[in-house]
Amino acid sequence: SYELTQPPSVSVSPGQTARITCSGDALPKKYAYWYQQKSGQAPVLVIYEDSKRPSGIPERFSGSSSGTMATLTISGAQVEDEADYYCYSTDSSGNHRRVFGTGTKVTVL
Amino acid sequence: QVQLVESGGGLVKPGGSLRLSCAASGFTFSDYYMSWIRQAPGKGLEWVSYISSSGSTIYYADSVKGRFTISRDNAKNSLYLQMNSLRAEDTAVYYCARDRRDWNDVPDYWGQGTLVTVSS
Secondary structure, X not given: OOOOEOOOEEXXXXXXXXXXXXXXXXXXXXXXXXXEXXXXXXXXXXXXXXXEOOOOOOOOEEEEEEOOEEEEEEOOOXXXXXXXXXXXXXXXXXXXXXXXXXXXXXXXX | OOEEEEEOOEEEOOXXXXXXXXXXXXXXXXXXXXXXEEEOOOOOEEXXXXXXXXXXXEEEOXXXXXXXXXEXXXXXXXXXXXXXXXXXXXXXXXXXXXXXXXXXXXXXXXXXXXEEXXXX
């Protein structure tokens, strides 16, 4: 089955840049999306179609994708950005199944 | 504003059944694909199923195929998940989500979830 692999954790100091990677064989053909999930809350979409920000998402969140890797960048991380982050995409084999990444805990301290 | 409210979760014994509901408001429900996504306690997100706007197209994750059935009632603005032959590994918070068609059907709005616990 298709998998999206993320690092388990990333730590960053306030004001610094955090980068979270997502690796998947189908990413050259399929878009990557990113969700933020704070403790006890439902996920929130922060990046769609590799690099676009939904309305209301701060500009410090950006996305990119190259080859088999997508990256979420938080520029000037804030304490309130501490959360779990999940990438999301679809399999390119035509089975219409959707996949979430393994998740990355971002700590801002 | 978009609102999705799940209900129907609870404690059920292994092998039992449960039906989850999701009440939608704040958008034209019949225009959107909808999804169920779950999260086991302390674990990551797992896509479960999605259904097209008319209900004619449905897909499931391998882990639930043959046991779970997704359905919708556009007249009632409601999404459902019938869960049969439940196992301990089905224990999770179940979220319903609206799929954004012009963003390649990505789930863009999520409910707050309902907890399903499978235990004897």
